[in-house]
Amino acid sequence: MTDTNPLSAGPLPPGTRAPDFTLQSAPDKSLSLSELRGQPVILAFYPADWSPVCGDQMTLYNEVLSEFEGYGAKLLGISVDGAWCHAAFAKHRNLHFPLLSDFEPKGEVSRRYGAYRRKDGFSERALFVLDRDGIIRWSYLSPLTVNPGADGILRALEALATQASPA
Amino acid sequence: MSRRQGAAQLTPPVTARDHVQGPADAPVTLVEYGDYECPHCGRAYPIVKAVQKLMAGRLRFVFRNFPLREVHPHAEHAAEAAEAAGGQGKFWDMHDRLFERQFALDDENLIEYAAELGLDVERFAEELAEGVYAPRVREDFRSGVLSGVNGTPTFFINGVRDDDSWELEPLLAALEEAVVASR
Numbered sequence: 540m541t542d543t544n545p546l547s548a549g550p551l552p553p554g555t556r557a558p559d560f561t562l563q564s565a566p567d568k569s570l571s572l573s574e575l576r577g578q579p580v581i582l583a584f585y586p587a588d589w590s591p592v593c594g595d596q597m598t599l600y601n602e603v604l605s606e607f608e609g610y611g612a613k614l615l616g617i618s619v620d621g622a623w624c625h626a627a628f629a630k631h632r633n634l635h636f637p638l639l640s641d642f643e644p645k646g647e648v649s650r651r652y653g654a655y656r657r658k659d660g661f662s663e664r665a666l667f668v669l670d671r672d673g674i675i676r677w678s679y680l681s682p683l684t685v686n687p688g689a690d691g692i693l694r695a696l697e698a699l700a701t702q703a704s705p706a
Numbered sequence: 707m708s709r710r711q712g713a714a715q716l717t718p719p720v721t722a723r724d725h726v727q728g729p730a731d732a733p734v735t736l737v738e739y740g741d742y743e744c745p746h747c748g749r750a751y752p753i754v755k756a757v758q759k760l761m762a763g764r765l766r767f768v769f770r771n772f773p774l775r776e777v778h779p780h781a782e783h784a785a786e787a788a789e790a791a792g793g794q795g796k797f798w799d800m801h802d803r804l805f806e807r808q809f810a811l812d813d814e815n816l817i818e819y820a821a822e823l824g825l826d827v828e829r830f831a832e833e834l835a836e837g838v839y840a841p842r843v844r845e846d847f848r849s850g851v852l853s854g855v856n857g858t859p860t861f862f863i864n865g866v867r868d869d870d871s872w873e874l875e876p877l878l879a880a881l882e883e884a885v886v887a888s889r
Contacts, residue, residue, distance in 0.1 A: 595857065596856070598774060598776070598777055598857075599774075599855075599856060599857060601776050602774055602775060602776055602847075603851050606848070606851060632776070632777060633776040633777065634776075635776075685856075685869060686856035686857055687856065688714060688851070688854040688855060688856035689851050689856075690714065690851060690852050690853065690854045693851060693852065
């Protein structure tokens with residue numbers, strides 16, 4: 540059961556329990572989604588490290604990290620790049636959040652989230668915001684060439700915060 | 707909702723707090739979120755100047771700060787320097803100077819520019835050191851994030867994010883189109 544979304548029908552929708560996974564977060568470390576239960580989690584699937592523009596998606600999220608953290612949320616970037624590639628990229632861009640390697644079996648986690656481009660062999664630009672119980676509350680698939688920005692994530696986190704503590 | 711609805715919208719809209727060039731009643735407003743140390747913004751700078759010239763009284767231009775601090779170590783202070791100059795009525799002079807001297811944005815350079823522009827240098831240096839304009843720059847940055855800024859430069863034409871190329875021809879065409887649409 541490695542591919543629950545064989546037709547790539549789009550990203551897993553809100554209300555779905557986020558499939559658990561364990562992926563390498565550094566050459567000598569791994570991270571399981573279940574370890575983050577109890578806080579909102581942002582999953583940002585993206586096609587590849589080393590995007591040539593200075594305002595690329597991971598660079599932007601790195602700048603917005605403090606806004607995400609203001610909601611107690613943890614950001615995870617996910618692509619099919621290997622752990623050493625991620626390490627070099629993160630160092631070069633001064634990234635302060637983990638990049639996970641969906642590397643072996645290649646793209647398996649991306650597939651389970653409906654965020655894999657099988658013909659290209661890399662992940663979609665897909666965003667998921669999970670609540671503290673690991674349920675997907677917002678998902679968004681961006682056209683491959685369009686950096687989706689961070690506004691959708693912030694609105695989703697704001698909505699979560701409002702629901703968690705009704706005024 | 708799984709999909710974002712519509713194109714990214716400028717939030718908040720242009721107000722009196724913004725730095726503005728051109729007539730208030732111009733049919734088109736171009737807003738740039740930019741970073742003084744970003745090479746792409748540096749390349750966009752003369753292009754914006756050119757469209758301003760070509761569209762003369764029909765264009766209002768607004769600049770908001772979006773410093774990418776983790777990749778551009780001088781960007782935050784450069785943004786604060788432009789705001790500090792703005793505090794002395796010379797925002798646009800400093801804005802231009804920073805893009806024209808993008809390769810030299812150390813604090814000592816910023817202070818040198820302030821002197822060249824005839825600002826009260828002591829006040830300028832003090833405000834820069836104390837981060838007096840840091841909250842304002844942060845406000846711009848936050849508004850950019852909420853508006854869907856996804857890199858620098860990001861342009862908004864009459865409040866809607868322009869995802870097309872900002873080379874001279876396409877940018878001018880998009881602005882002219884907005885003039886027509888506003889009629």
